Structure formats: structure tokens, C-alpha cells
Amino acid sequence: MQQSRTFGKMGGAARRLRIPDILSTGRRSAQPSEPGLKSAHFNKPWLAFGLVAPQLLILLFFFFIPSYKALSLAFVQVDPFGGTQIFVGLENFYNLFASPEYRGSALFTLWFTVAQNAATLLLAGLFAFATDFVIKGRGIYKSIILLPYAIAPVISGVIWAFLFNPAVGPIAQFLHGLGVEWDPNRRPFDAQLLVTIASVWKNVCYDYIFLVAALLAVPVSLLEAAKLDGARPVRRFFTISLPLISPTIFFLVVMNFVYGLFETFGIIDAVTRGGPAGATNSLVYKVYQDGFVQLDLGSSAAQSVLLMLIAILFTIVQFRALERKVNYQV
């Protein structure tokens, strides 16, 4: 059953697939099977080219050419007016690794990503467990906790920047009242904390949706059996539900990493603009700063290439996670 294994890797579709799969076994052996091709298919190559062409064209112009350009720019130095280009080999990369700003930016990005990952997952896990347990009001809680998903990262950044604004923000006033020094415009740690809080607020809902769905999919029979054996709800959660949803958790860890590394532009631009003194200059924000504000295209492209490498790494990890997810099905 070579083909059914390929199907198995595709995650969600796997379960529903089983019936047509069995029914069509006899016929499939007649033709040499190609992965991902329906056994009942059409033989009209030109029509197929026409159907796939729009997608390929748009990818060519907005994906492959830009990626190629980033690669080629990473090895040259361009003067700010775009006149001349000199091939400099790996010099852009050497300069990056040598520059304290880049290392500071990488360190902040890592710190931020790990912190928001842990906080987001813990909060989402707690909320999901509670949602799974309560019966009354479940729908209302769910709708409210889902709400930030609708809000653009930059809007959530604007709101949090206001709440913690040292001059007018209500929460900043509250902190000042308690005697806490608070000024994200001057104190680097305050700014980093604020960015982290804003993105946790924005992102908890994403992890929450997946965890609630995963907890719902835990087979009732297992939970009932454990209950008969006298396991109480918390014990059942840790010994049955948690191991069964661990693939989802792994997937979410990867997604949170991807978010923390690549999708912070809106929040950082709204809350701190990378400041104070570059304390919240994440890697993605630095690509923008160096490329569009400083016009150092070579360095910016080299940073893009490094980010692309990290992104590819995460995609590979994520597909491993997909495989594990299927293996865990009961």
C-alpha cells in the first residue's frame, strides 16, 4: 500500500480517505501510479497547463524572481542610489556576523521568541483545559478568547503602546502609582517586555483554537476507561490527553517560533520602532530598517537570505511534525 502511506502523511485528509482508497485498489494496479494523482483522471495536458499556469506565473514573478534577487544581491555591494554593484563574495555575511548590532538583534529575537512561545503555550493550554472542562458558558468564553485573532498585529501594537504609554496610558499610570519605574521609550527591558506582552495577547487565540480542537478529538472511550479506574480530571489530562495532543503542541511550538522570528514587523513598528537604541530591533525589522531606511541593500539582502535559510529549516521540522502527528493517531 505505497499510496496509502503517502496519503497518511497528508494529515487531516487521511481518515476520510480510507474508504475510496480501499474501493479503488483493484483499478489502481492497472496503471503505474503517480503520487498525488487521482486514479480517475483526465488526459488533457494542454488544459492542465492552462489550469496550473496562473499559479506558476504569479509564483515566478513574486516568488522565484524575488528569491533569486535576494540571493544575487547578498553577494554584492550597491551604492545607495542603485548605480553600481560590486561583487564582494561573502563579505556582507562576514560584516553581519562581525557587527554587534546584528548579534544584538539576533539575541533579542531569540529571547523574544522563546519567551513569547512559552507564555503563549502555557496560557493557551490553561485556557484550553478549562474550556474542555466547563460546560456552562463554553461558547461565550471561546468567542471572547478568539477575538484577538481578528485584530491586526499593528492594531494590537497600537493599543498596547497606548495602555503602557508613560504619559497617558492607564496601565503605566497604575504602575507609576505602585512606584514602579516604567518607560518603554527609555528603558530597553520595558520595551522588550511590552512587545512580548502585546504579541502574547495577539497570539494566544491561535494556539488556543488548535488545543481546543485537539482536546475535543481525544477519544471519549479512553477518558471513560480512565475515569472508571478512578483517575480524576487533572490526572486524566496529564496522563491521557496531554500525550495524545503532544503532536499538536509540537506543531504549535514550531508555529510560534515561525511567528516570533518572522512576523513581528507590525507589532514592533507600532510599539517601539525597534528602539530604544535598537533594544527591540528584531531580525525582520532590521531587514526593513537596513534595506528601506539605511538603503544598505547588500546587507539587507544578506539578512534576507539568512532568514530564508532559517525558514526552510523550520519548514522541514514542521513536515516532520506532520508525520509524527499521523503516527500518533489511535
Add this chain to the structure above:
Amino acid sequence: MPERHLGLSIFCHAVLLIGAIFVCLPLYFAFVAGSLTLQEVQQAPFPVLPGSQFLENLAAAWQQGEFSRLFLNSIIVTAGIVVGKLAISLIAAFGVTYFRFPFRMTAFWLIFVSLMLPVEVRIIPTYEAVADAAGPLRWLAGTIGLSGIVERLTGYSIEASLKWNMVNSYSGLILPLIASASATFLFRQFFLSVPDELCEAAKLDGAGPLKFFKDILLPLSSANIAALSIILFLYGWNQYLWPLLFTTDKEMGTAVLGLKQLVPVSDSAPAWNIAMSAALLVMLPPAAVILFMQRWFTKGLVDSGK
């Protein structure tokens, strides 16, 4: 499961209440700030109850941000992203799963590879490639070295000169955001799960591929289409970085950009009341979508994560 755990039950409700407060408190403060006058919003103890200026501030924000134009832009761009991406990915997924043709696997891998890089990572080169397109496409053709692609490119040199004008245009705002294969991949997985008998029956009845697509496959996909269009709507409406880079003309901005313009910076009057009303205005359409179409939205999100 009739089972009594009073303590745990109280704990869970408390956790969820705290969660709800954690989510709502910032929004509530935004609402309060949006209902105050400029003087009130600057006073030292921030008021707990909303003031009386809410509607006035909304009107002022609408005026100052020129939101009638920006909302129109946002609607056009978002609709373009939703419809464009759905259309392109539906037919591409149909082509890849239901047709045997030469280079089928090549096409599939070319599409699949694009899943790997988020837009944010390649945003500067994308800007470069699109904004500079008139001359550099030829330069690209000269240095790329792959003659097959070069030939295809020179065939599009007229279109390349059009690309020069894509800064400050709707197509410039829409097309680069469509260029990812996530939706294609989703539909491919769904099509693979459709029973083969349907296609065989359609073929026996003499239906061609397009008729099969229109009369059988599309109606079967309607649930997936609905779910995905909600996700794409939120994605399109909430875009910030790309419109920021790609519009220099204020007239062509989106609603989210317009809001950012209203946020007070250090040397201007701290008109946070107007900024917060604008924030509420701009988040209203996506929030309404999430509240009223929650079931579809959840399905779409969980499916697209798989």
C-alpha cells in the same frame, strides 16, 4: 459524564474569566479612551467609565483619517486577495490532482517549494523585483544564465514595463500577497479525498473536465471555500508591511495604514482619543466576521494548519 468536581469547576471558570478579562481589558480601555475629549485623555488618573464623546470622536477619526477612501481601498484589496487566491489555487489544485501531463511533478514541486518562505522574509527583494521591473528584468535575463526561463521572460517584456506602475496600484497590493501556495496545497489535499467514483461517473456520462469541475468538484468544496475565504479575508484586511512599502500615495493606502497615521508621535498633540476610535473602526469588520462566522473560521484555521 455526571461527575462533580466543585473546586476544579470553580478554578476553570476563574481561569476563563481571567482569560476573558485579559483579552477584553485592552479593548475596553481603547473604547474608554475613544470616548474622551483631548483634555480628558491626558488627565492623570485615567477614567474608569467612558465619557460622552464617542460618536464625535468616531466622526472625527473618520474625517481625519480619510477613511471613506481607505476603507474602499481595503475592501477592494481584500476582495481581490480572497477571490484571486481562491480562483488561482482552485484551478491549480484541480490541474495537479486530476490531470496526467508532462512535468506534472515539476509543477507540483515548484508550487510546493513556495510554502517554505513567509512573505515577511522575502519582502525587500519582492519590492525590488516588482518596483524595478522595467529595466532589471532584462538585466535579470542577462545574468540568470538559464536560457529556458529567459525566453519565457522576454515574452513578457511588455508586462514587465507594466509592472513598473504597480507601486500605488491595486494590483501591486494584491498580486504579491496571492503568491503563496498554502491554499493550493489545502485544496489539493481535499481533492485527493474526493471519491474516485464521482469522476468516473461524470466521465461515463460524457462530462468533460471543466464540467466535472464546475458541477461536481466546486459544490463539494463549498465548505472549504467558505472557511478559507474567512481566513483570507482576515489576512488581507490586516496586512500592514506590504501596503506600507508599496503605497507612497496616501490615497492608495489601506485602512490599517490610515490608522497608523493617526497614532500620535512624540512631537504632536497626544490625540489618543482619535487614534483609539480609529483603531475600533478598523478592527470592526474582521471582528464582526469572527464573531458571526466562528464555526467556519475555526474550521478554516485548523484545516489550514494541517
